[in-house]
Amino acid sequence: MKDAVQRINVEYGLNLTEEEIEIITKQVEAGKRLFQKLYEVDVEGVVPALKIDPAERP
Amino acid sequence: MNIQDLEKLTIAGLAPEIKSRKISPVELTRLFLDRIERLNPVLNAYVTVTADDALAQAKRAEEEIAQGRYRGPLHGIPFSIKDNIATQGVRTTAGSKVLDNWIPDFDASVVARLKDAGAMILGKTNLHEWALGGTTINPFYGTTHNPWDLNRIAGGSSGGSGAAVAASLCLGSIGTDSAQSVRNPASMCGVVGLKPTYGRISQYGTVPGTGAYSCNHTGILAKTVEDAAIVLAAVAGHDLKDPLSARKPVPKYSDSLGKNVKGLKVGILRGYFEEVMAAEVKETFDEAVAVLKSLGMETEEVTIPHMDLIPAVKVCTSRVENSSAHDHNLRTRARDYSPQTLYAYLSALLVPASSYLMAQRVRRIICDEFHALLQRVQLFALPTVGFTVPTIQECNEGWLDIDGKKIRRQDERGGADSLCAIPFNVTGLPSLSVCCGFSKATTPIGMQIAGGPFQEELIFSVAHAYEQATDWHNRRPQVAVS
Numbered sequence: 001m002k003d004a005v006q007r008i009n010v011e012y013g014l015n016l017t018e019e020e021i022e023i024i025t026k027q028v029e030a031g032k033r034l035f036q037k038l039y040e041v042d043v044e045g046v047v048p049a050l051k052i053d054p055a056e057r058p
Numbered sequence: 059m060n061i062q063d064l065e066k067l068t069i070a071g072l073a074p075e076i077k078s079r080k081i082s083p084v085e086l087t088r089l090f091l092d093r094i095e096r097l098n099p100v101l102n103a104y105v106t107v108t109a110d111d112a113l114a115q116a117k118r119a120e121e122e123i124a125q126g127r128y129r130g131p132l133h134g135i136p137f138s139i140k141d142n143i144a145t146q147g148v149r150t151t152a153g154s155k156v157l158d159n160w161i162p163d164f165d166a167s168v169v170a171r172l173k174d175a176g177a178m179i180l181g182k183t184n185l186h187e188w189a190l191g192g193t194t195i196n197p198f199y200g201t202t203h204n205p206w207d208l209n210r211i212a213g214g215s216s217g218g219s220g221a222a223v224a225a226s227l228c229l230g231s232i233g234t235d236s237a238q239s240v241r242n243p244a245s246m247c248g249v250v251g252l253k254p255t256y257g258r259i260s261q262y263g264t265v266p267g268t269g270a271y272s273c274n275h276t277g278i279l280a281k282t283v284e285d286a287a288i289v290l291a292a293v294a295g296h297d298l299k300d301p302l303s304a305r306k307p308v309p310k311y312s313d314s315l316g317k318n319v320k321g322l323k324v325g326i327l328r329g330y331f332e333e334v335m336a337a338e339v340k341e342t343f344d345e346a347v348a349v350l351k352s353l354g355m356e357t358e359e360v361t362i363p364h365m366d367l368i369p370a371v372k373v374c375t376s377r378v379e380n381s382s383a384h385d386h387n388l389r390t391r392a393r394d395y396s397p398q399t400l401y402a403y404l405s406a407l408l409v410p411a412s413s414y415l416m417a418q419r420v421r422r423i424i425c426d427e428f429h430a431l432l433q434r435v436q437l438f439a440l441p442t443v444g445f446t447v448p449t450i451q452e453c454n455e456g457w458l459d460i461d462g463k464k465i466r467r468q469d470e471r472g473g474a475d476s477l478c479a480i481p482f483n484v485t486g487l488p489s490l491s492v493c494c495g496f497s498k499a500t501t502p503i504g505m506q507i508a509g510g511p512f513q514e515e516l517i518f519s520v521a522h523a524y525e526q527a528t529d530w531h532n533r534r535p536q537v538a539v540s
Binding site: 024 | 272366369371389404405408422469471
């Protein structure tokens with residue numbers, strides 16, 4: 001994951017310090033762990049909620 | 059009515075006096091501007107005060123009313139606007155350094171509607187940097203202090219709006235709520251905060267990147283439920299400039315006040331947020347529920363099967379949608395963000411698209427589960443924030459003391475202060491925070507009342523009945539000016 005952060009650092013021209021790269025890497029990893037739970041849900045046939053209440057949309 | 063006693067004024071109380079020309083909008087505006095001059099240096103609720111514009115608007119209002127052209131209950135009423143909502147000719151910073159000199163050449167639709175209704179805009183209120191947090195400890199524009207205790211936060215991200223309404227530096231304020239940001243400061247400052255149904259109020263003119271596209275709502279802070287109902291009627295409705303605004307007709311919300319609430323079924327929402335709930339908040343909330351029961355409502359504890367996944371859905375959705383709005387600035391002005399905000403947006407760039415879509419699929423399941431629950435109960439109730447108002451020092455240190463346990467204020471699920479509020483950002487269901495008591499430290503505690511899509515009338519009728527049965531809304535903070 002640290003490699004991915006370093007790629008962003010270069011692509012965006014950020015000049016992040018090593019310490020900053022570590023902080024961001026930890027945040028990305030924490031997010032990944034949090035989002036992992038989403039993949040455990042049975043979403044067979046479930047359409048993404050890209051509109052919250054289609055009946056009420058224009 | 060004594061106009062000098064600004065703390066006791068409400069929109070509902072003032073409107074007939076202004077209409078009958080017993081009260082002058084110009085005089086009223088001058089009194090509010092004097093109060094802002096006296097108290098704002100202590101509270102830091104406003105980042106910009108538009109005194110000349112407000113007086114010009116007041117003079118126009120006064121002339122129109124004198125000519126018999128009364129526009130309605132907001133005519134001549136002083137408002138404030140959160141500083142992430144565009145105001146024509148007035149600096150709009152979004153609490154950021156990036157926009158520290160941006161002067162929009164247009165009004166957000168909600169501002170335009172307020173002006174059409176004859177309201178006066180006193181100025182722009184402070185917020186958390188880019189509305190991304192719940193403390194309104196802002197590195198660029200300073201910290202907003204809680205009027206009930208200056209050592210404590212006013213909540214956020216619309217902290218300036220909450221403090222301004224509570225301290226009577228305006229009679230109503232417009233905020234935004236992507237995770238809690240209207241209801242949280244309303245709760246912490248002891249006022250009413252409404253996050254209406256998704257799409258009920260146009261979001262055109264809200265600064266992009268100050269709330270996730272699909273979770274953000276324009277909301278209202280006011281002193282009473284009745285005032286919030288009056289404001290919603292004026293600003294709600296479809297807007298051609300906002301394709302996500304709803305076409306539903308706008309009812310006269312104040313007609314819902316005073317309706318019989320007997321027999322309504324209220325679901326007491328249970329879930330993950332209880333782990334950060336202080337005993338003092340639980341006790342106060344239980345007492346509020348007892349009041350609802352005394353009004354003839356039935357209650358039952360409810361939850362949904364995927365409740366625990368709400369924080370993951372919310373964080374994934376918000377991070378991705380927010381960071382997309384910041385891409386250009388991250389490439390060109392990264393160091394104009396505070397480090398904490400910069401790291402949050404950069405880490406969001408690495409959330410896979412598949413995770414975002416999975417979050418939206420689980421979100422659909424969660425929405426369906428809430429809608430199924432709404433077949434059993436008509437409303438939901440739960441505390442607005444799980445713990446009492448923290449001190450500024452606690453927030454700066456990043457830890458909270460909840461019943462002797464040290465809890466991180468922020469973890470991978472977002473701010474601990476947002477956990478009770480986010481179910482209604484994920485689902486888009488309307489939710490209102492009303493003051494339901496005070497802590498031992500004499501800071502306010504809020505209760506959320508939420509309902510089905512576009513059920514704001516039902517929420518208003520229950521919240522108003524609760525308000526009338528209690529006295530919390532009549533308390534006002536005594537702001538100490540040294």
